[in-house]
Amino acid sequence: METQAIIDKLREKFAAEIVGSDLETFDPWVEITPGSVPQVAQFLRDDPQLRFDLLHCVTGVDYFEPDEKKAAKVDWEPHVEVIYHLSSMAQRHRLVLKVTLPRWKDDTPGQLPEVPTVSHLWNTANWHEREVFDLSGVRFVGHPDPRRMLCPEDWVGHPLRKDYEMPTEYHGIRAR
């Protein structure tokens, strides 16, 4: 299916949940509201015409410019983006699903933003969501095993946040 047709089909069912889309870019994407992720994902996976059976990757991107001079020039508000790359082996089409979250829940630094998990739909998401939680600091609500993936369990902070500061010391090991 053409990407336009996929997005039309989504709009038919989830008109209120679609925030934006871009078909002209390299990988056409559609942005949805965080709360609707499980419903939209389930529809994408189970609809016989869409059949998105393969979740390639879940990525967290932090949009925040710590440098004040540069921050004045950017054209976006600080936020965190979670990107899902999907494709269908059966129907041979692809789609990028995006979700925009605040950097901190309720604007309280340290409180991680939340998005519902999709690990019950694709098992790929299980480890990828753990990785995004670990490195980008996004909490996946309903995840069956919400531990860190790559960093040690007692690690502080989320390294792929732009304002992350490397600790000077970890268990007596000099880190910087």
Next chain:
Amino acid sequence: MSLERLDPEMVEFDVRTDEMLINMGPQHPSTHGVLRLLLRTDGEVVTDVTPHIGYLHRCAEKIGENVTARQWIPYTDRMDYLAAMNMNLGWSLVVEKLLGREVTERTRHVRVLVSELNRIANHLVAVAAYGLDLGNFTPYAWTFREREKILDLFEEVCGARLTCSYIVPGGITGDFPAGWLDRCETFLQEFEPIIDQFHSLLTNSAIFIRRTGGIGVLSPEMAIDYGCTGPVLRGSGVKWDVRRDGDPWYTRMYEDYEFEVIAEIDGKYPQDQEYPPVPEAVVLGDSWHRYYVRMLEVVQSMRLIRQAMEFYRQTDPQWSDPIKVTEKLPKGQVYLETEAPKGQMGFMVIGDGTAKPWRARARSSSFCNLSVVAELCRGGLIADVPAVVGSLDLVLGEIDR
């Protein structure tokens, strides 16, 4: 009937063994890297496996945000250090797609040649390490002898044996030295008859079949559900290879090339060559099939290399210039997957107008392939755990990044 009246021998039947947690790793004596598996066992039977990874974590993605696109190439070498060319290729293609830069015909054929050569080297290590995991040392010595010749060829091309950094965004770092193609041809001629020896060592060895046949059976649905790709997916009988089915930006690199995608369809593997028969004791999707797919892919890679050498000779010596180290990336977000030897290796780059990517992302194929290990080991014996893990062909440098 009360217990007292039972024959004491029968009561023994009811005695349960305690659950035991067994730690496997983190130091693995073989070539896979540093993986720790926590096994929950009931006697000899594994009831659950929890992999603990991250021992080689360097946060390469964070490094990618602090260096320019060209400078990140050496870091991709160190992810999957057994297939550096393919990793370089993945990152180069995604950056080129963002820049909208195409390479010349000759550069394209050189890329096919070296990445297929590296695929052979990788599959040789996979087979070697697998034999070693199962206590068979000979294939290790034999395959490493052949792999050494490939590494010698790489050394001549780019000066490095493992960390090649040869394919860079925009092109390649240099032409082949004089006489290199002939030496490559000599290698192929020497290597071709040796494949049969490998087959006689493992493929049709009764011990090997007993150790791998029916062990760790992965259904196609489960493979897709867990995002397994590459030989692991094709070993389950799914004919899917992004060299054919992937993004056009990647597939057109293989335009005009002829090769078979190795997977068992309707009980048959492609029969373009003389391959050893599939034994009766194996089941589609088991460890043996994953091994067999790799062995057959080696032959396909040799076909591709021969074609690439032919195309190389036919094309004009026009080269694409690699991008400058400080080349600015346009605004945009690109994700591209390539068929690395271990599976679909995805790279994502987000450009923000400066030379450094705003975000560099690596989607590791081994990462997804490892995530299915608990499903494969559950219900099997402890001794089968290495047989399953080895068949997935993991490199922890790529998993941990």
